Amino acid sequence: MKWKQQLNGMKAYQPGKPIEEVKKLFGLDEVIKLASNENPFGSSPKVKQFLQADESNHAIYPDGYAQSLRTSLAKFYGVAENELILGNGSDDLIAIITRALLYPGVNTVMADPSFSQYWHNADIEGAEVRRIPLNNGVHDLHAIYEAIDENTSVVWVCNPNNPTGTIVPDEALRDFLAKVPADVFVVLDEAYIEYVNDPSYKDTLHYFREYSNLILLRTFSKAYGLASFRVGYGIAQAEVIAKLDPVRAPFNNTVLSQQAAHIALQDQQYIASCREANEIGKKQYVAFCEKHGLNYFPSQTNFVMFEVKASSNTVFEEMMKRGFIIRSGAALGLEGYIRVTIGTEAQNAKFLQLLEEVLTEQGVLV
Numbered sequence: 001m002k003w004k005q006q007l008n009g010m011k012a013y014q015p016g017k018p019i020e021e022v023k024k025l026f027g028l029d030e031v032i033k034l035a036s037n038e039n040p041f042g043s044s045p046k047v048k049q050f051l052q053a054d055e056s057n058h059a060i061y062p063d064g065y066a067q068s069l070r071t072s073l074a075k076f077y078g079v080a081e082n083e084l085i086l087g088n089g090s091d092d093l094i095a096i097i098t099r100a101l102l103y104p105g106v107n108t109v110m111a112d113p114s115f116s117q118y119w120h121n122a123d124i125e126g127a128e129v130r131r132i133p134l135n136n137g138v139h140d141l142h143a144i145y146e147a148i149d150e151n152t153s154v155v156w157v158c159n160p161n162n163p164t165g166t167i168v169p170d171e172a173l174r175d176f177l178a179k180v181p182a183d184v185f186v187v188l189d190e191a192y193i194e195y196v197n198d199p200s201y202k203d204t205l206h207y208f209r210e211y212s213n214l215i216l217l218r219t220f221s222k223a224y225g226l227a228s229f230r231v232g233y234g235i236a237q238a239e240v241i242a243k244l245d246p247v248r249a250p251f252n253n254t255v256l257s258q259q260a261a262h263i264a265l266q267d268q269q270y271i272a273s274c275r276e277a278n279e280i281g282k283k284q285y286v287a288f289c290e291k292h293g294l295n296y297f298p299s300q301t302n303f304v305m306f307e308v309k310a311s312s313n314t315v316f317e318e319m320m321k322r323g324f325i326i327r328s329g330a331a332l333g334l335e336g337y338i339r340v341t342i343g344t345e346a347q348n349a350k351f352l353q354l355l356e357e358v359l360t361e362q363g364v365l366v
């Protein structure tokens with residue numbers, strides 16, 4: 001077989017264990033997943049109403065151009081329809097961008113730790129990956145800029161960053177965009193933008209008009225509560241979209257997912273209520289960390305990464321036995337930390353009560 005050499009030893013993405021499997025494994029009646037930064041409240045009730053009444057013909061291929069969702073996104077953001085590309089989740093768009101722009105001989109620059117799909121896709125294409133350590137959990141845009149050379153094709157800025165939840169200050173981002181050479185693409189992955197509440201984070205939409213080398217990525221998987229439907233989108237100048245579009249699979253959003261996303265987008269009141277509930281939940285985690293002297297990264301997302309002063313994997317396992325699936329920092333490049341999705345107020349309270357128990361057992365708390 002003539003496999004790509006770079007596939008040697010490569011593993012598929014390791015998602016957390018499914019809820020049903022954890023229930024069986026530990027004989028639990030209830031298991032709560034706070035591992036993948038999904039919306040604990042689900043999606044707008046209007047989506048459920050639509051799904052219950054849906055009578056679409058499932059034998060027919062979806063609209064490959066996702067016209068009605070495209071029109072509603074264009075209106076919502078005040079952009080042209082040809083300034084949008086739809087993906088099967090933003091994962092799909094990361095793969096499309098990588099496939100279009102990365103190959104052996106070019107390099108790509110990203111923060112470390114950041115979202116794993118940037119380097120995973122780049123590795124498959126055989127491009128050189130340059131990982132630049134975070135500075136206090138935040139992208140070091142100066143060092144990222146320094147790592148760019150004449151062979152750099154794409155720079156990834158995850159803002160807010162997964163797994164730390166931090167944002168790059170607007171001023172630093174503006175200076176960075178002004179400096180990056182015009183033939184180097186900057187992908188600004190804003191999967192969690194709906195949760196950002198820091199007033200210093202300016203709306204980044206206007207940047208794509210200024211910079212023809214900028215692509216914004218957003219998703220319906222997080223605040224919109226539609227992760228299972230797999231809908232993400234990119235915003236960039238029309239010439240960029242025209243180059244990326246041929247790389248996209250022909251029918252990469254299903255009929256139901258296009259309609260669900262279209263309906264969810266209209267219900268901004270629901271998004272505002274989720275953002276408010278998220279802030280309440282975030283305070284529960286911050287209060288816990290401050291009470292116990294545990295370091296945490298200031299999160300602008302629906303998850304918190306914080307120190308446990310014990311083995312990340314042990315805490316992960318112990319919490320799983322108690323019915324909570326989270327992410328071990330060891331798997332995300334931050335040993336001694338855990339990443340927890342902010343749940344409902346009751347889920348957070350239960351989680352923190354059990355975590356206190358585990359950290360006491362581990363000798364961290366007395």
Ligand SMILES: Cc1ncc(COP(=O)(O)O)c(C=O)c1O
Nearest residue numbers: 089090091115162191219221232
């Ligand atoms: C930063 C970031 N980008 C992209 C994604 C992919 O999201 P999706 O493919 O569900 O849109 C995620 C999911 O966790 C993420 O955290």
